[in-house]
Amino acid sequence: MTEPTTKTQPNIAFIGAGNMGGAILRGLVKQGYPASSLMATGRDLAGLELLAKETGVGTTTDNQQATAWADLVVLGVKPQVMQAVCLDLTQTVQTTKPLLLSIAAGITSDTLLSWLGGKLPLVRSMPNTPSLLGAGVAGLYATPEVSQQQRAWVEQITQAVGQAYWVEKEQQLDAVTAVSGSGPAYYFLFTEALAAAGEKLGLSPELALNLAKATAAGAGKMLLESQDEPAELRRKVTSPGGTTEQAIHTLIEKGLPELVELAAQAAASRAVELAEELKDC
Ligand SMILES: NC(=O)C1=CN([C@@H]2O[C@H](COP(=O)(O)OP(=O)(O)OC[C@H]3O[C@@H](n4cnc5c(N)ncnc54)[C@H](O)[C@@H]3O)[C@@H](O)[C@H]2O)C=CC1
Numbered sequence: 001m002t003e004p005t006t007k008t009q010p011n012i013a014f015i016g017a018g019n020m021g022g023a024i025l026r027g028l029v030k031q032g033y034p035a036s037s038l039m040a041t042g043r044d045l046a047g048l049e050l051l052a053k054e055t056g057v058g059t060t061t062d063n064q065q066a067t068a069w070a071d072l073v074v075l076g077v078k079p080q081v082m083q084a085v086c087l088d089l090t091q092t093v094q095t096t097k098p099l100l101l102s103i104a105a106g107i108t109s110d111t112l113l114s115w116l117g118g119k120l121p122l123v124r125s126m127p128n129t130p131s132l133l134g135a136g137v138a139g140l141y142a143t144p145e146v147s148q149q150q151r152a153w154v155e156q157i158t159q160a161v162g163q164a165y166w167v168e169k170e171q172q173l174d175a176v177t178a179v180s181g182s183g184p185a186y187y188f189l190f191t192e193a194l195a196a197a198g199e200k201l202g203l204s205p206e207l208a209l210n211l212a213k214a215t216a217a218g219a220g221k222m223l224l225e226s227q228d229e230p231a232e233l234r235r236k237v238t239s240p241g242g243t244t245e246q247a248i249h250t251l252i253e254k255g256l257p258e259l260v261e262l263a264a265q266a267a268a269s270r271a272v273e274l275a276e277e278l279k280d281c
């Protein structure tokens with residue numbers, strides 16, 4: 001067994017660097033993390049080549065080789081291929097004992113560790129794609145084997161691309177998935193719908209989309225930077241007897257808050273289902 005490293009900038013292997021793993025990796029490089037301390041693997045050769053060209057990180061299709069080199073291994077593949085990937089890495093990780101960081105929705109630490117051959121330090125993260133722009137947010141859960149140093153690594157990496165919040169109970173990651181992991185897609189859908197509404201009201205498609213996008217971005221910036229709570233920000237747009245009041249009344253009357261709750265519950269339930277489906281496959 002190798003001694004745990006005390007490096008402040010661990011070598012990180014991304015096993016699968018697609019939409020999400022790739023977003024974190026690119027975010028790290030943008031924030032100045034040394035490319036020589038990063039490696040990515042994947043199945044899509046053209047994608048790996050592009051990533052190497054763009055970021056200067058090492059790439060390989062050999063998961064075992066990348067894992068043996070790394071202090072921290074990000075498991076960034078789809079849940080459906082996670083078992084095969086983990087089983088292939090069992091011997092390597094049981095020899096070198098890196099920190100494992102899974103970003104997969106649903107799959108529990110018990111299941112992952114059973115595939116990886118038993119006790120190892122493992123963190124589950126639920127990040128989101130705005131990490132690409134340094135504007136991500138992630139929920140983190142650590143198994144008891146994770147050291148303070150390793151927690152600090154995970155925080156450092158996560159905070160390089162956004163905000164990081166530890167949760168006490170692993171189950172809470174399903175709620176994090178429902179709110180912020182899947183959340184960007186809800187805001188994108190709202191933006192699509194608002195742009196479509198603008199078109200129906202007589203704007204060109206281009207202008208409607210630009211207005212909807214800029215409004216989402218501006219509202220997002222206010223949510224982050226203002227001292228006001230969302231309800232107060234909303235109040236400040238809503239003139240009594242004015243236009244916003246009518247729109248908000250319609251959204252509430254037609255059930256937007258209940259719909260959002262149902263959507264989040266559906267996402268969280270799907271995370272639980274995924275974990276069950278994949279546990280014994
Ligand atoms: N896309 C998102 O917004 C978020 C995704 N996640 C999680 O991230 C994980 C990946 O999702 P995406 O990035 O969206 O998927 P993706 O399909 O974009 O990326 C997966 C990557 O894994 C690679 N891959 C496939 N088989 C492999 C293997 N055997 N060895 C090494 N690499 C392999 C593919 O080439 C691809 O680059 C999932 O487990 C998902 O639950 C978590 C939070 C947000």
Ligand SMILES: O=C(O)[C@@H]1CCC=N1
Pocket residue numbers: 105177181182
């Ligand atoms: O849709 C999914 O399953 C992944 C997890 C959160 C965002 N994308």
